[in-house]
Amino acid sequence: MMVFFPKQADKISTDPTTHGSLFVPVILGSNKTTVSVATGQNKYYSLYISVGNVHNNVQQAHRNAVVLLGFLAIPKIPEIVRCANMHLRHVIYGIGPYIADYPEQALLACIVQGWCARCIALPNNLDGEGGQHYDHTEVLADFLDLHVLRDQYGIVSNIVPFTHDFPCADIHEILAPDLLHQVIKGTFKDHLVTWVEDYLNLIYGKKHAEEISDDIDRWIAAAPSFSGLQQFPQGRGFKQWTGDDSKALMKVYLPAIEGYVPPDIICTFRAFLDFFYLVQHDTYSDSSIQQVQDTGKDFHRTRVIFQTLGHYPLLICMFGSPNGLCSSITESRQITAVKEPWHRSSRYEALGQMLLVNQQLDKLAASCVDFTMRGMLTVRQYSTKCYELSLQLNQPRLVELIRWFLYSQARINDCDAPSAFDIPLHQCPTFNSRVVATHSAIAYFMHQRDPSITGIRGLDVVQIFAFLSFSHNNTTYPCALIQWFFHILDEPDELTGMWKVQPDTNNNASPSLEIIHLDCIFCSAHLMPVFSEYGHCFIPSDIDFTNSLDRFSTFYINKYIDRHAFGLGQLDM
Structure with missing residues (x-):
């Protein structure tokens, strides 16, 4: 990701006591998970931490760049830290982008679900203009009652965000873009796939549309293998979708529906997929950010739907590539850091056992990398004749x-x-x-x-x-x-x-x-x-x-x- 965070950099450079220091944005993410549905609904509200000074390929390679947070002290003065290049630098920590899915964004920003956590746009026009700040919320709270704030402004004013007393953090500004829930699940799975199903029902009738949908499922199941591509032996006809399901389906869906839907729908999917991959670049220039904005407009022209995709150009300028800030990073850690350790525990006072399992898994992961680099892991052998x-x-x-x-x-x-x-x-x-x-x-x-x-x-x-x-x-x-x-x-x-x-x-x-x-x-x-x-x-x-x-x-x-x-x-x- 390697983002510079210009506001924080300017403050550090103008202060003689911190000039020349390195700003390390602390990336936080939270996710509530249930580790047992059948025996007691055991729930954990896990908090994850990473830093913004590692590259996206490290974040996404599951090399434990995202870790389960126990306790973090935020020093108020620069701390001397040895960096990866072995140089010693004065480091100042600050809250950077916060990773959360939409329900948790609404909870963190103290807004009503259905409203945008970043701006004051109305629920029926989430691409509207106007930034959201807690100063704006406080002014409204001084003049309006709770019911008006809730119904007309989407503000829950009887509680305050956890960043309220932080001098350099506003929750409305630090909420990171969420490719998983906003783009992959929200736009693609919940809207576009459903849109195709509605079109088939309208044009062919329910019975024939079901036959066509079954055939599309068979096309999806016939998609050839590729490294990292999930297979769909039964097509996309399953009830419990995961983020990986939706992301894998996106990669093969367009060729599967060609011939069953008109060219305009194909163009809509093409514009959407173009946007999805444009916001996953590792680096951006002014022209590439403009390309993101133009592609988003092309998608809206082919399919009028209100989505919070209009914030992405600004968020890229603030935080860098959304690819390194997706909630799929924390959700993927939910399985290895919370659910699997819980199932390995005795279920009685499991927290300490889960922390021990996490520690052991980290050591095993490090050993696996070390053994691979040393050539100690066996591979299949062919004849040399x-x-x-x-x-x-x-x-x-x-x-x-x-x-x-x-x-x-x-x-x-x-x-x-x-x-x-x-x-x-x-x-x-x-x-x-x-x-x-x-x-x-x-x-x-x-x-x-x-x-x-x-x-x-x-x-x-x-x-x-x-x-x-x-x-x-x-x-x-x-x-x-x-x-x-x-x-x-x-x-x-x-x-x-x-x-x-x-x-x-x-x-x-x-x-x-x-x-x-x-x-x-x-x-x-x-x-x-x-x-x-x-x-x-x-x-x-x-x-x-x-x-x-x-x-x-x-x-x-x-x-x-x-x-x-x-x-x-x-x-x-």
Whole structure:
């Protein structure tokens, strides 16, 4: 995140006693959880703490950058602390962004649910103008009674926020944006998915709409695997949704509904997904913040709905990327820090036992990282003999592919050299060395085709069967055994904004295989079948996520699978 917090920095720099000190924003988050529904409704109101001086990838890697808070002393004068770069700095702690879902935001800000915790906009126009401050609340409380304040201003005036007496913190200002509940669950799951269901019921009638919804569920269940992508064996037809459910569904939902809904609805989902990934950048410039604002307006133009998305440009300027402040960070810690330790306890005076379990889990996590770095954890082993390895990988052409690869590497700087596949195999170098194969699931990656072309336009999709390493003439080659895909069109699909690809084949219709150097591989890719190939015919029941890549011939390069793929896709627009 690494945000500068200009207001606090200005105050520190103008005070001779604190000049040159580092401001560390303390990020707080709270979440109430029930650890047992069947036996007594045991509830815990947990408070979490992090700091704003770590990067988003550390926050999201579950490396315990967010910890369960026991007690924190806030010093009033600079404290000398050794930073990660081993330098000693004077540090001043202050309350930074506070992570909470909307019910807890309303509780913290002492407002009526349905009103905005950040501004004085009316409930039917939460994107309205006007900031909320406790000074404003105090002035209203001096002239209006409790009922008027509650009904007309949404203020609960007989209690005060916990920041009331803090000199440098106003709860209305420090409430962080919440991607999970405002965008993922609120806008996508509670509104847009429901909107599609209402449309299908209106156009096709309830019975046929249910059949279409079931078919959409089967399309979702057929989404191919990807690192970190949750699978939906039964589609999205389950009653208890989690944040991970909604977030995973967002990544595959647009291709699944194409063909069943009109283009305007597809454009609405596309605008929403663009906004969602734009607010997850690690860094922002004036132009990227303006892009967030413009994309939010595009979404509102395609679907008129009042959501608290209009505050995001300002909140990004104040706190940095919302991706590092999402309540999913604290909710994910709820399971490991509260629920699982409670289930491991005796249930009697469980708090001390839970704290001990947390301490032990932290030590185990640190040990796992240390053991991995030392190479102490075992991995699957393949044969190092080339012939035996070709049988294990079910790739009988492995030896000849390696020989063609060695031929091309020997002439890598010769622009006039013929393609290795145009050369008879007997003219290629012989190969009898050992080959080291790294176990990996069959995955899809981007191969850099032309470094001068940005975005996915300059990349090819390849399917990787195995990562290999071998030596020849005292040179070690880290490689990958791949199958090529090719772009169908010269531009992304106009409706979805995603590129379409197909697997490449040789003249005899066999897969186009090759061994390439790892330096050519740019990043991972996710392919979604173009389900509209089936038209309005229902998907065969035997297609699922394990075989959908083999049953379809055309695929989208899914730029909505993660923010890195989205960033590449934006370069093509």
